[in-house]
Amino acid sequence: MNYILETNHLAKKQGNTYRVNDINLHVPENCVYGFLGPNGAGKTTTLKMILGLIRPDHGKISIFGQQVASANRLQILKGTGSLIENPGGYGHLTGLENMQIVQKLKGVPEEKIAHTLKTVRLYEQKDKKLKHYSLGMRQRLGIAMALLGDPKLLILDEPTNGLDPAGIQEVRELIRTLPEKRSMTIIVSSHLLSEVEQMADYVGIIHHGEMLYQGKLSSLETGGKNLEEVFLSMTGGGDSL
Amino acid sequence: MIASSFQSTLLEFKKSKRKSTLLLILVVILINLCYLFIGTKKSDIAGIPQPWEAILFYIPLINSLFLSVLMAVLASRSMDLEHKGGTWNLLQTMQSKSSIFLGKILYGLFWLIAFGVLEMAATIVLAKCMGFPELPPIRGVMLTISSEIIGGMVIYQLQLILSLCFSGQFAALSINLCGTLAGFFLMYVDDRILTPWSLMGALRVLNMDYQQGDAYSTYTWNTVPFFYWLIAVLYLVGTLFIGLWLYSRIDEGSLSVFSQRSRQTASVHFGLPVELIKLKRSPVWIAFIIMPVISALIGVFNFSINQGVLKFSWAELWTQQSLFLGIFFLSPLIAIFCSLLWRMEHNGTNWNVILTMESPAKIVRDKLLTASGISALCILWIGLLYLASGKIIGLGSALPKEFYESMLCGILACIAIAAVQIYLSLIIRSFAIPVGIALGGGLAGIMFLTQGWGFFLPYAMLQMGLRSTNLTNDINIPAFIAVSCVYVLIFFVLSVYHIKHKDSKTQE
Numbered sequence: 001m002n003y004i005l006e007t008n009h010l011a012k013k014q015g016n017t018y019r020v021n022d023i024n025l026h027v028p029e030n031c032v033y034g035f036l037g038p039n040g041a042g043k044t045t046t047l048k049m050i051l052g053l054i055r056p057d058h059g060k061i062s063i064f065g066q067q068v069a070s071a072n073r074l075q076i077l078k079g080t081g082s083l084i085e086n087p088g089g090y091g092h093l094t095g096l097e098n099m100q101i102v103q104k105l106k107g108v109p110e111e112k113i114a115h116t117l118k119t120v121r122l123y124e125q126k127d128k129k130l131k132h133y134s135l136g137m138r139q140r141l142g143i144a145m146a147l148l149g150d151p152k153l154l155i156l157d158e159p160t161n162g163l164d165p166a167g168i169q170e171v172r173e174l175i176r177t178l179p180e181k182r183s184m185t186i187i188v189s190s191h192l193l194s195e196v197e198q199m200a201d202y203v204g205i206i207h208h209g210e211m212l213y214q215g216k217l218s219s220l221e222t223g224g225k226n227l228e229e230v231f232l233s234m235t236g237g238g239d240s241l
Numbered sequence: 242m243i244a245s246s247f248q249s250t251l252l253e254f255k256k257s258k259r260k261s262t263l264l265l266i267l268v269v270i271l272i273n274l275c276y277l278f279i280g281t282k283k284s285d286i287a288g289i290p291q292p293w294e295a296i297l298f299y300i301p302l303i304n305s306l307f308l309s310v311l312m313a314v315l316a317s318r319s320m321d322l323e324h325k326g327g328t329w330n331l332l333q334t335m336q337s338k339s340s341i342f343l344g345k346i347l348y349g350l351f352w353l354i355a356f357g358v359l360e361m362a363a364t365i366v367l368a369k370c371m372g373f374p375e376l377p378p379i380r381g382v383m384l385t386i387s388s389e390i391i392g393g394m395v396i397y398q399l400q401l402i403l404s405l406c407f408s409g410q411f412a413a414l415s416i417n418l419c420g421t422l423a424g425f426f427l428m429y430v431d432d433r434i435l436t437p438w439s440l441m442g443a444l445r446v447l448n449m450d451y452q453q454g455d456a457y458s459t460y461t462w463n464t465v466p467f468f469y470w471l472i473a474v475l476y477l478v479g480t481l482f483i484g485l486w487l488y489s490r491i492d493e494g495s496l497s498v499f500s501q502r503s504r505q506t507a508s509v510h511f512g513l514p515v516e517l518i519k520l521k522r523s524p525v526w527i528a529f530i531i532m533p534v535i536s537a538l539i540g541v542f543n544f545s546i547n548q549g550v551l552k553f554s555w556a557e558l559w560t561q562q563s564l565f566l567g568i569f570f571l572s573p574l575i576a577i578f579c580s581l582l583w584r585m586e587h588n589g590t591n592w593n594v595i596l597t598m599e600s601p602a603k604i605v606r607d608k609l610l611t612a613s614g615i616s617a618l619c620i621l622w623i624g625l626l627y628l629a630s631g632k633i634i635g636l637g638s639a640l641p642k643e644f645y646e647s648m649l650c651g652i653l654a655c656i657a658i659a660a661v662q663i664y665l666s667l668i669i670r671s672f673a674i675p676v677g678i679a680l681g682g683g684l685a686g687i688m689f690l691t692q693g694w695g696f697f698l699p700y701a702m703l704q705m706g707l708r709s710t711n712l713t714n715d716i717n718i719p720a721f722i723a724v725s726c727v728y729v730l731i732f733f734v735l736s737v738y739h740i741k742h743k744d745s746k747t748q749e
Contacts, residue, residue, distance in 0.1 A: 105248075
């Protein structure tokens with residue numbers, strides 16, 4: 001199979017303990033990959049290592065078949081879009097101005113901005129300052145920043161944080177259609193099982209920094225069990241950070 | 242590399258939109274012009290033997306204070322944007338860390354050049370309007386501007402590094418302000434001293450010979466030795482490369498060396514009041530301890546080497562140690578502290594939290610007590626250093642009794658200033674503007690004092706209370722106490738009123 005993203009024994013220490021240990025991600029092309037785990041399991045740490053925001057202590061990462069090194073990192077990341085932790089942005093600038101900054105850095109045509117803002121339904125709000133945005137609007141803008149320029153690989157860290165039910169559904173629908181419509185691959189991290197269940201083709205389950213399962217969602221759910229039951233039995237329930 | 246740095250420079254301009262940088266620069270230029278020209282009458286100009294020389298002599302001097310502060314503020318603000326917006330995760334996936342740094346450098350350089358040129362142009366225009374003869378020598382003008390650019394850039398790069406190391410801008414800014422103070426002081430001790438903060442002075446093209454008895458000083462042109470330029474360039478290149486190196490090591494928006502220092506908490510009990518818990522791990526004490534120490538050391542040094550001119554007395558030592566603190570540094574320090582106190586609440590959704598738990602009066606009271614407490618301690622520290630250094634250099638036991646009054650009045654004035662700054666930082670959400678007001682207030686204080694309006698401005702009261710110019714000046718102590726109380730009361734009520742009647746604002 002063709003993997004768009006692979007990691008090889010990825011590990012990150014904090015002090016003497018491993019925050020993330022021996023992670024081997026295999027993300028196939030043109031799918032939605034759900035990255036699951038309880039709070040504090042190491043999801044964000046892993047995603048940050050993939051994007052080169054923090055340095056791994058061990059292991060290798062390859063994206064689009066190329067091994068990521070500091071020399072080619074940005075070149076490779078040009079083909080990605082990401083939203084990690086909270087959406088960033090400058091409070092004193094409007095939504096549109098924030099988008100323009102991202103547009104110039106990504107080097108994509110200006111016309112894309114309007115289209116992307118419409119995709120996340122922020123176009124009408126584009127002239128409001130970011131500090132006057134609601135939490136949900138900030139989150140949408142974060143998604144828009146990631147989507148801008150039609151990246152081949154989209155990495156979204158808990159993208160439905162702060163969205164209302166309608167917003168959650170909307171983002172879910174958007175994510176589900178992206179592989180087919182724009183031939184993107186999306187990695188979505190979440191601890192909301194029902195959400196992942198409804199949109200992911202593949203899942204990886206991480207707990208205490210280690211990978212418990214990786215593969216097709218459908219083969220995990222054999223035997224009539226739903227994702228929640230499988231997840232809780234794997235992670236031991238109740239025990240999260 | 243060059244193209245991407247250029248692009249990130251352009252983006253820096255976009256990021257600083259609505260931050261009115263130009264206005265800030267114009268204000269600093271205006272302050273400088275006031276300093277240069279106030280008190281000069283049109284009719285006197287013809288009688289001044291070297292008017293242009295005098296102007297070109299004083300510009301680098303005043304700029305090593307104001308331009309340094311301006312550049313530090315610009316750098317700190319530009320970094321604060323990224324810390325506050327949480328944009329590191331995003332930016333680093335799109336541009337290299339070094340081009341973020343170079344972008345900020347070029348942005349600073351642009352404003353620095355703009356400042357240098359605008360200031361010089363404004364000075365020349367104003368001087369011609371006042372009837373200065375001819376034009377200033379081109380070479381002198383060019384050299385003055387270039388020394389400003391080199392000196393300013395060193396400070397700017399230094400501040401970018403500091404602001405990266407400490408994401409809290411209080412610590413980052415105050416280290417540079419302490420440096421500025423030290424550099425400024427040291428220039429009075431040795432006018433060619435080569436600290437990063439006194440380059441503008443060291444590279445200046447004129448010398449002044451001051452003879453008592455003459456109405457005017459004489460200025461002589463001076464060729465700055467090659468060695469001085471070399472050191473200046475070394476500072477410039479050194480800070481650039483250290484910065485580049487550090488910026489390439491950013492991990493999650495900060496340097497891991499500084500971020501992984503969290504200590505284990507021994508127990509859940511922490512006996513200090515809330516406001517002090519909030520200040521934990523925020524190194525506020527640095528500036529309040531170091532600034533008086535710098536001031537005392539340089540004061541003693543200056544006092545010792547100038548024994549030919551100064552009298553060997555407690556009063557003269559007091560002047561040497563406290564003059565600049567009272568005029569330039571103490572009020573902005575209190576202002577920074579008050580800004581810091583409110584900033585914790587302005588950030589994020591903290592207003593929602595504290596307003597549901599405490600009454601507005603109690604919130605303001607706690608802030609005021611904290612700010613007053615720390616500035617009172619600072620005054621006592623200044624006094625202690627004064628007594629200790631006086632004993633060490635062997636001054637006799639006849640300490641003027643007015644000293645104790647000065648301590649009292651100094652503390653009272655600090656509390657009044659704290660009340661004003663608490664109000665300003667509450668209504669103005671920006672960190673730097675209230676600090677700028679305090680700095681301007683200190684300068685205005687000099688004028689208010691000479692006009693005899695000391696009680697009308699708390700910043701003037703501080704200078705009056707400390708009696709830096711003459712320890713034996715008379716102060717009306719009861720009036721001083723009463724006026725201080727009035728200031729505290731007015732601004733306390735205003736602050737409480739503001740909280741009660743304005744909707745709470747969250748985010749950013």
